[in-house]
Amino acid sequence: MSEKVIIELKGLTKTFGEQQVLKGIDLKFYENEFLTLLGPSGCGKTTTLRIIAGFDDPSSGEVLFDGVDISKIPPYKREVNTVFQKYALFPFLNVYDNVAFGLKIKKTDKKIIEHKVTEVLKLVGLSGFEKRDVSSLSGGQQQRVAIARALVNEPKVLLLDEPLGALDAKLRKEMQIELKKIQKEVGITFIFVTHDQEEALSMSDTVVVMNEGIIQQVGTPEDIYNEPENRFVASFIGESNIIEAVMIKDLLVEFDGIQFDCVDKGFKENEDVEVVIRPEDIDIVKHEDARLKGVVKSIVFKGVHHEIVVETEKRDYLIHTTDYFEPGLEVGLTFGPDDIHVMYRMDWE
Amino acid sequence: MRHFTKLARPYIIWAVAIIIIPLLLIVLYSVTTGGNDLVNIQFTLDNFKKIAEPIYLSVFTKSFRLGVITVVICLLLGYTLAYIISKFSEKAQNILILLVTIPMWINTLLRTYAWISLLSDNGIINTMLNKLGFDSVPMMYTDFAVIIGLVSDLLPFMVIPIHTSLCKIDNSLIEAAMDLGADRFHTFWKVTFKLSIPGVLNGIIMTFLLSISTFVIPKLLGGGQYMLIGNLIENQFISVGDWNFGSAISLLLAAVILIAISLMKRADREDTEEE
Numbered sequence: 008m009s010e011k012v013i014i015e016l017k018g019l020t021k022t023f024g025e026q027q028v029l030k031g032i033d034l035k036f037y038e039n040e041f042l043t044l045l046g047p048s049g050c051g052k053t054t055t056l057r058i059i060a061g062f063d064d065p066s067s068g069e070v071l072f073d074g075v076d077i078s079k080i081p082p083y084k085r086e087v088n089t090v091f092q093k094y095a096l097f098p099f100l101n102v103y104d105n106v107a108f109g110l111k112i113k114k115t116d117k118k119i120i121e122h123k124v125t126e127v128l129k130l131v132g133l134s135g136f137e138k139r140d141v142s143s144l145s146g147g148q149q150q151r152v153a154i155a156r157a158l159v160n161e162p163k164v165l166l167l168d169e170p171l172g173a174l175d176a177k178l179r180k181e182m183q184i185e186l187k188k189i190q191k192e193v194g195i196t197f198i199f200v201t202h203d204q205e206e207a208l209s210m211s212d213t214v215v216v217m218n219e220g221i222i223q224q225v226g227t228p229e230d231i232y233n234e235p236e237n238r239f240v241a242s243f244i245g246e247s248n249i250i251e252a253v254m255i256k257d258l259l260v261e262f263d264g265i266q267f268d269c270v271d272k273g274f275k276e277n278e279d280v281e282v283v284i285r286p287e288d289i290d291i292v293k294h295e296d297a298r299l300k301g302v303v304k305s306i307v308f309k310g311v312h313h314e315i316v317v318e319t320e321k322r323d324y325l326i327h328t329t330d331y332f333e334p335g336l337e338v339g340l341t342f343g344p345d346d347i348h349v350m351y352r353m354d355w356e
Numbered sequence: 357m358r359h360f361t362k363l364a365r366p367y368i369i370w371a372v373a374i375i376i377i378p379l380l381l382i383v384l385y386s387v388t389t390g391g392n393d394l395v396n397i398q399f400t401l402d403n404f405k406k407i408a409e410p411i412y413l414s415v416f417t418k419s420f421r422l423g424v425i426t427v428v429i430c431l432l433l434g435y436t437l438a439y440i441i442s443k444f445s446e447k448a449q450n451i452l453i454l455l456v457t458i459p460m461w462i463n464t465l466l467r468t469y470a471w472i473s474l475l476s477d478n479g480i481i482n483t484m485l486n487k488l489g490f491d492s493v494p495m496m497y498t499d500f501a502v503i504i505g506l507v508s509d510l511l512p513f514m515v516i517p518i519h520t521s522l523c524k525i526d527n528s529l530i531e532a533a534m535d536l537g538a539d540r541f542h543t544f545w546k547v548t549f550k551l552s553i554p555g556v557l558n559g560i561i562m563t564f565l566l567s568i569s570t571f572v573i574p575k576l577l578g579g580g581q582y583m584l585i586g587n588l589i590e591n592q593f594i595s596v597g598d599w600n601f602g603s604a605i606s607l608l609l610a611a612v613i614l615i616a617i618s619l620m621k622r623a624d625r626e627d628t629e630e631e
Contacts, residue, residue, distance in 0.1 A: 062531050082534040083543075089535045095528040099550050109536035112546075160536065 011038045013163060013196055014059060019068035021054050021220075028054050030220040032068070036164070036198060037213075041190050043199045045207040046217035047243070052200045055217075056166050059198065060089050073163075088157035089166040093173065094149045096141045102128070102152055103137040109160040127159040130189060147178045154189065164196045171206065183210050204244045208232060216240045232285075237353050241283040248289070248324050252282040252349070260349055263321045265298050267342075271349035281350045286327040288346035291315070297339025303332045385603035403604035412588065412605075419585040422499065423568040426506040430563045431556070433507070434514030438555075439548075441515075442522040449523070456515050464509060468576045471505050472496065475577070497579035505573040510566055514559035521555030522548070557624055561617055569609065585609055 012035045019032040029051045036042055044052035057063040059070060061082030070078040077085055088109070096105050103124055104111075110120045128134050131151040141149060150170060157165055167186075171179045187210050190197045201207055207214050208228040216223040216231060216239075224236045235241035238249050252262035257272035262282055274280060294300055301319035312327045317340060324340060332338060389398045406412065441452045459467060474480050475495040482492040495501050525548060533543040571586030578584075583591075585605065592602030 060531075060535060062534075081539070082531070083537045083539050087535075089532070091528050091532060093526075093528060095526065095532040097529060097532070097547065097550075108533070108538075108546075112537045112542055156532075156536070 012036065013038050013073065014198075015069075015071040015074075016055070016059075017069040017071065019055070019058060019070070020066045021051070021058065021063065022066045028220050029058075029065070032220075032222060034215060034222065034225070036196055038163075038196055039194050040212050041187065041197045041199065041210060042213045042215065043201060043207040043211040044215050044217060045201060045204060045243075046223075047202055049219075050217040051220040052202075052217050053168055056089075056168055056198060056200050059164075060087055060166050061085050086162055087164040087166055088160050088162040089168065090150075090153050090157050090170045092168045092170065094153040096149055096152055096156070098142060100141070101137070102133065102139050102141060102144070105141060105152055106156045106159050108156065113160075123159050124155075127155045130158070130192065131155045132185075146174055147182065150174065150182060154186075158189070158193060162195065164198060165190075167197060167199045169200055169202070171201070171203075179206070186210065208244070216243060218243070234348055235283055235350060237350050238281055238283075239353065241281075241348075241350065246286055246325055248284045248286065248322075250282045250284070250322065251352070252280050254278045254280045254349060258344075260347060263299060263319065267347055268344040269347040269349060270345050271347075274349065279352045281352050283348045283350060284324075284342055284346055286314070286325045287312070288342050289324060289326045290341045291317070291326060291328060291330065291332060292339045292341050294337045294339050297341045299340040301338060301340060303334050303336045303338060306332060306334060382603045382606055385600050386607045387604075389600055403601050404608070406601055407605060407608060415583050415585060415588050418583070419568045422502065422506070422574075422584065423564050425503055426510065426567040427560055427564045429503065429507050430511055430514040431560065434511055434559060435518055435552075435556070437511075438515045438518040438522055441519055449519075453516065453519060456512050459508070460512055464572055465576075467509065468505055468573055471501070471508070471577060475501050475504070496577065497582065499578075501577040502574050502582065505577040506567050506570065509570075509573060510563040513562040513566060517558040517562070518552055518555040521552045525551045553624060557620055561620065564616070565613055568613075 014036040016032050016034045019029055020027065021029040028049070032051070032055060034055075044055060046052045054063060058065050058078070061077075061080065065078055068078075069076045072086065097108065100108065106124045106127060107120050110123060115123075124137070125134070128136065131154055133148065133151050133155065136144070136148070136152075141152060144152065150173075153170070154165075170186075171182050174182060183206060186197070186199075199207075199210065208231070211228055213225065214228055214231045215225050218239050224231060224240045226234070231240065232244055235244060235247075241247045241249055250262045252260050254271075254274040254277065255261050255266060256276050257274075258269060260267055260269045260271070260280070260282060269282075299319060301317040301324065304316040304318040304323060306316075307314045309327075312329050313331060315326045315328060315332060317324045317326060317338060319340070326340070386403055387399055387401065389400050389402070390396060407416075437456070441449055441456075444452060472479070476482070477492055477494060477496065479496075481495070486492060529547055529551070530543055533547045538546060568584070569586050571584065571590045574582050574584045575587055575590075589602050589605050589609075592598045592605065596602075
């Protein structure tokens with residue numbers, strides 16, 4: 008990742024009929040960055056990608072590419088390439104000709120095309136597949152052809168629209184690692200769209216969480232996970248305990264009638280806030296050792312951990328732990344100051 | 357599965373009765389003499405030899421020439437129309453396709469008579485020309501009139517299959533082509549047209565088939581002297597009464613059409629394999 012901005016979106020809006028799908032997107036994409044647009048379906052992430060690719064026009068706002076507004080330039084003149092959700096390989100062309108399509112359009116010399124196609128097929132692990140019919144390939148292989156077809160044009164930015172959505176779980180994991188490797192190797196910006204938070208966290212340099220046409224948070228996967236800025240981000244990025252609380256003063260927050268030390272500051276005194284505590288950050292201790300007390304309501308084995316719900320006076324807490332606790336057992340709950348993440352209260356939703 | 361195939365039996369009997377038996381009879385007629393006299397059958401190949409006579413050969417070449425011209429005009433007009441229609445919203449497309457097919461609800465005979473009243477020497481077009489101070493242009497009983505009649509009659513058979521194959525094209529393929537640097541022109545020729553070829557072939561086969569076997573349109577718009585294969589066959593059966601010769605021509609026409617279709621299908625397959 009470098010410091011140079013390659014694409015900048017300024018005040019981007021998009022309205023389809025009555026429905027406003029983008030409500031003012033401001034975002035910077037850096038060179039060599041693996042950036043993921045993450046959000047539930049209908050949040051505007053795919054529309055944002057399509058506007059960058061040139062398939063949709065923004066209703067207002069600018070798309071700056073290397074500082075130049077490209078929002079009026081047709082897709083075939085943009086230095087970006089797209090990997091489509093359902094691959095969109097040309098059924099009447101074999102693997103080689105699919106990959107060579109873009110170079111042939113640009114009237115590249117035949118020898119150079121041959122060299123580049125061979126190289127890119129090697130990169131995606133499909134050497135020797137040149138003459139194969141695309142319909143004879145598996146989903147994962149078709150995906151690789153689609154990536155090769157886009158990369159062979161040496162775009163400055165590669166756009167990927169939920170490219171792993173159609174693959175099974177195991178293949179998805181493999182392709183995630185593969186994609187990250189490819190991105191490092193070619194050293195260009197990848198803009199990746201997904202609704203899968205795990206995928207976003209494991210692959211990205213930067214995650215952009217979107218909802219209802221608005222950017223909720225931009226940050227590294229660690230930031231997004233550990234320091235969610237609001238309830239939406241906290242709940243979308245994995246299971247969480249989200250608790251309405253009051254910020255008494257800097258470093259002191261009160262919820263469930265108990266005051267806890269925390270590491271957050273900068274809020275107003277007695278401001279209404281929300282607190283997120285990740286299930287794996289809560290420890291179950293003996294009843295008498297904790298200020299927050301409750302009863303084990305249920306326990307479910309999840310493989311690596313148990314998922315335990317502890318019922319306290321005010322609410323149920325979700326806890327992930329490797330230990331086993333009998334339902335009905337009276338327990339205490341503890342967490343450290345840095346396990347408490349204070350967020351601004353959202354008025355909407 | 358087994359008892360389902362039983363359900364097909366009435367249809368098999370039906371197909372044998374109305375397709376296979378008449379076809380076999382035509383084959384029989386074409387190699388015999390004596391018309392309906394099936395008692396004293398005499399086998400001969402004279403009926404086929406007769407087709408080779410210049411007067412009949414010229415009918416064949418004229419028919420094929422007109423067929424090809426009709427198909428080419430139908431293809432140019434039909435593809436354009438189908439392409440434009442496919443750009444509309446789904447609702448509008450349904451209405452437009454309905455409009456294309458509406459003429460087919462009216463009997464060919466009526467539609468052809470309508471052309472007569474437009475094209476004849478004292479028809480609507482020539483009357484208007486006269487009023488504007490121009491001389492009349494004789495249009496009836498020419499190739500022009502027959503081609504106009506054929507094209508207007510057969511255009512839906514070209515538009516519908518092409519429209520169907522255009523609608524089936526996944527829009528992301530078009531976007532992929534543009535994404536890879538193809539402008540509108542290249543996207544059309546390299547992707548859209550390629551993917552519509554099955555529809556184009558079906559349209560060509562249907563319009564060609566119908567145009568070389570028609571006899572009503574050339575008879576009405578081309579006049580009594582205007583002889584195409586369809587009219588020749590009709591004459592043999594209705595006016596001349598030489599069923600044997602008529603059958604031979606029919607059989608030859610069917611063979612030519614079958615060969616043409618299989619050649620086109622093969623060309624299509626090779627084309628896709630080559631690419």
